[in-house]
Amino acid sequence: MATIGKDLQMAADILSANELIAIPTETVYGLAANAYSPQAVAKVFQTKNRPSFNPLILHTCDLQRVQQFVREIPAKAELLAREFWPGPLTMLFYKKTVVPDIVTAGLPRVAVRIPQHPVTLQLLQRLSFPLAAPSANPFGYISPTRPEHVNAQLGGKIKYILDGGPCQVGIESTIVGFEGDQVVIYRLGGLSLEAIEKVVGEVEKLPHSSSQPQSPGMLKSHYAPGKKVVIGNIEQLLSKFGNQQVATLSLQKSFSDLPAGHQVILSPEGDLQEAAAGLFEALRYLDNLPITHIFAEPMPDHGLGRAINDRLKRAAAE
Numbered sequence: 001m002a003t004i005g006k007d008l009q010m011a012a013d014i015l016s017a018n019e020l021i022a023i024p025t026e027t028v029y030g031l032a033a034n035a036y037s038p039q040a041v042a043k044v045f046q047t048k049n050r051p052s053f054n055p056l057i058l059h060t061c062d063l064q065r066v067q068q069f070v071r072e073i074p075a076k077a078e079l080l081a082r083e084f085w086p087g088p089l090t091m092l093f094y095k096k097t098v099v100p101d102i103v104t105a106g107l108p109r110v111a112v113r114i115p116q117h118p119v120t121l122q123l124l125q126r127l128s129f130p131l132a133a134p135s136a137n138p139f140g141y142i143s144p145t146r147p148e149h150v151n152a153q154l155g156g157k158i159k160y161i162l163d164g165g166p167c168q169v170g171i172e173s174t175i176v177g178f179e180g181d182q183v184v185i186y187r188l189g190g191l192s193l194e195a196i197e198k199v200v201g202e203v204e205k206l207p208h209s210s211s212q213p214q215s216p217g218m219l220k221s222h223y224a225p226g227k228k229v230v231i232g233n234i235e236q237l238l239s240k241f242g243n244q245q246v247a248t249l250s251l252q253k254s255f256s257d258l259p260a261g262h263q264v265i266l267s268p269e270g271d272l273q274e275a276a277a278g279l280f281e282a283l284r285y286l287d288n289l290p291i292t293h294i295f296a297e298p299m300p301d302h303g304l305g306r307a308i309n310d311r312l313k314r315a316a317a318e
């Protein structure tokens with residue numbers, strides 16, 4: 001198992017030796033490596049079992065540093081950066097050659113984010129390089145929102161997990177790119193579409209904007225065989241399939257025929273931010289119950305509800 005601790009110097013030393021650690025962010029925990037070392041970055045792909053065609057996000061702590069490794073920051077990106085960084089927003093920029101090709105899987109653009117987490121911001125300030133960090137889960141599984149989640153799955157493969165407590169946002173960052181004057185959404189996430197549109201006007205949403213188009217069902221591939229996520233009206237699903245070996249995931253509702261331990265209510269008040277913050281932990285919990293099916297209701301289609309629905313759909317994908 002990895003050590004879970006708050007030692008920033010140890011964290012910095014391990015990273016400077018081109019080894020990996022897990023870092024907290026406000027969205028999910030990341031599996032971090034020195035982004036300027038192709039060898040260190042290769043270990044990220046290996047440790048996660050991640051296909052090499054799936055590029056990584058660079059994490060840094062201020063805009064000056066971003067300018068060291070990207071060629072140009074479009075005007076709208078600058079507006080978004082001023083409004084939302086540090087925060088759950090990732091932007092795509094044309095990279096300078098200092099960013100190794102392995103980080104971007106050979107693509108000309110690099111994904112960049114300034115995360116809003118005091119511990120990781122302090123760590124980044126100590127380092128002379130940005131951190132390449134995907135979510136700290138094995139490829140295809142649920143992203144970790146607590147240090148213990150990382151330890152359960154990658155603890156045998158890394159030495160240190162920097163402890164930043166539970167993630168406050170709970171789903172991965174929203175990813176945007178820029179085509180001329182147009183802002184394009186590549187992945188729905190912890191920053192809502194509405195918040196972005198308030199700053200830059202209407203955005204374009206890619207028809208299949210999903211973080212891993214090559215791997216639909218990011219949960220499914222590592223789910224216990226037979227455990228299936230079904231999205232729909234939960235009352236109807238329960239009356240159709242019975243309630244023998246099922247559990248439910250709802251925003252506010254409870255269901256009288258099911259034991260309380262088989263029901264997760266994401267936010268009794270119907271707060272979508274609270275729902276997002278608890279989503280991945282809920283899926284982990286449900287995944288460990290002695291059940292065959294998880295019945296999940298779709299969230300309202302606004303704010304973070306959209307990103308939650310995107311993650312649920314991928315959990316349900318065959």
Ligand code: TXA
Pocket residue numbers: 025027028029030031054055056057090092104107109110111113115133134135136171172173174175186210211212
């Ligand atoms: O909140 C987050 O974004 C977390 C924390 C750790 O920062 N990170 C995260 O990383 O979710 P990851 O690797 O699990 O997801 C990053 C996504 C991938 O789906 C990848 O395809 C996309 O970002 N991506 C990275 N670089 C890209 C690029 N140059 N063009 C298009 N998509 C890119």
Ligand code: MG
Pocket residue numbers: 134135143
């Ligand atoms: Mg991921």
